[in-house]
Amino acid sequence: MSRFFSGRYLSLEPYTPGEQPKDRRFIKLNTNESPFPPAENGAGAIAAEYEKLMLYPDPTASGLKELFAEVYQTETKNIAFSNGSDDLLNFSFMAFCDDETGAAFPDITYGFYKVFAELNHIDHMEIPLKEDLTLDPDDYKKLGRTCFIANPNAPTGIALTPRRIEELVKADPDHVVIVDEAYVDFGAESCIPLTKKYDNILVIGTFSKSRSFAGARFGYAVGNEELIKDLNTLIYSTNPYNVNRLTMAAAAAVLKDGEYTRANCRKVMENRAFTVSELRRLGFTVTESLANFVFARSPEISGEDLYLKLKERGILVRHFSAERIKDYNRITIGSMEDMQALIAAVSRILSEEK
Ligand code: PMP
Helix, strand or coil: CCCCCCHHHCCCCCCCCCCCCCCCCCEECCCCCCCCCCCCHHHHHHHHHHCCCCCCCCCCCHHHHHHHHHHHCCCHHHEEEECCHHHHHHHHHHHHCCCCCCEEEECCCCCHHHHHHHHCCCCEEEECCCCCCCCCHHHHCCCCCEEEEECCCCCCCCCCCHHHHHHHHHHCCCCCEEEECCCHHHCCCCCHHHHHCCCCEEEEEECCCCCCCCCCCCEEEEECHHHHHHHHHHHCCCCCCCCCHHHHHHHHHHHHCHHHHHHHHHHHHHHHHHHHHHHHHCCCEECCCCCCEEEEECCCCCHHHHHHHHHHCCEECECCCCHHHCCEEEEECCCHHHHHHHHHHHHHHHHHHC
16 A cells, blocks of 8 residues: 555455456356356447447436336336446445445345445444345344345345345335345346335346346446436446446347347256256255355365365356355356366365365
8 A cells, every 4th residue: 555545445445356367267157257148239239339439428328228228117217327236336335325324234245335335434234144144134124224135145146035125125214225136137036116116225237147248347226216316416426427338339239139138047047956956966055046156065175175176177166255154155157068067076076075
């Protein structure tokens, strides 16, 4: 750190993204990316947009919002876009928390929530998940805080039904519930319909996973018009052009090919079912994941050992050192070939342990 670094951030511990090694080719099952390329029609859309790059993008993204509203069954006034959903999560901490209203989220969840809370100097409470790593919305009902719920949760993949989330939204109408649906397309149910009924729920999502857009950076928020206006106040106070022209053009193209996304999600779900049953056959405990990853632990090998041994064999998974989950690894669902290679490697590692 330089001697000029602001005293306001001295204790900030930045988020650590999953490793992206360049030294050799790995089967990458560590950052929940899609194993499939994005829909083909986006390439032409990007090429056509290239010659307009001297012009700023439309900060209102009006055309894209119309298309998005149709696909996601909402209205343009209820939508905000950003350069990845992390941005919108950060803006939500800024917009809906302050010195009086703190934040609450589970002890085991997306690690960025804590970083955003600390970045914005927001008091935050970590609510322990149950012993079986499920989340009980009752734990949040009387907190009087802005709640951040990843649904499905990360890294467990366990999802709540919209009905359970509705109970929480209803129980505390004076605080906003932010539902992070990064992984919703792999079998869980979206809470977007609830945004029409309640003014205190904001749904945040991303094209990074199911739409294979991690490299394009595109996130969305859907909520009551007033919540969206608040987000826009922050977006327009930071970077009104936060979605670039190429991404906007590609996002529109990808939205038009919904069947491609649905087919990819079906493949991921099939590969997930295969992976879960194979891991269980090998003696692993695996959570009931509805995301594009599974979360698994073996009684025969520590989480860290398995992670390191898989890495030696050219397979990257994600290991977290937090006490409650250090026995687990989070394994992204890749192609069937990737998952077969993973199972073969795990099987060999376990037999070497014996
Ligand atoms: N929410 C959750 C739960 C995530 O795991 C991720 C991906 N790391 C994000 C949000 C952010 O996704 P992106 O910024 O790529 O849209």
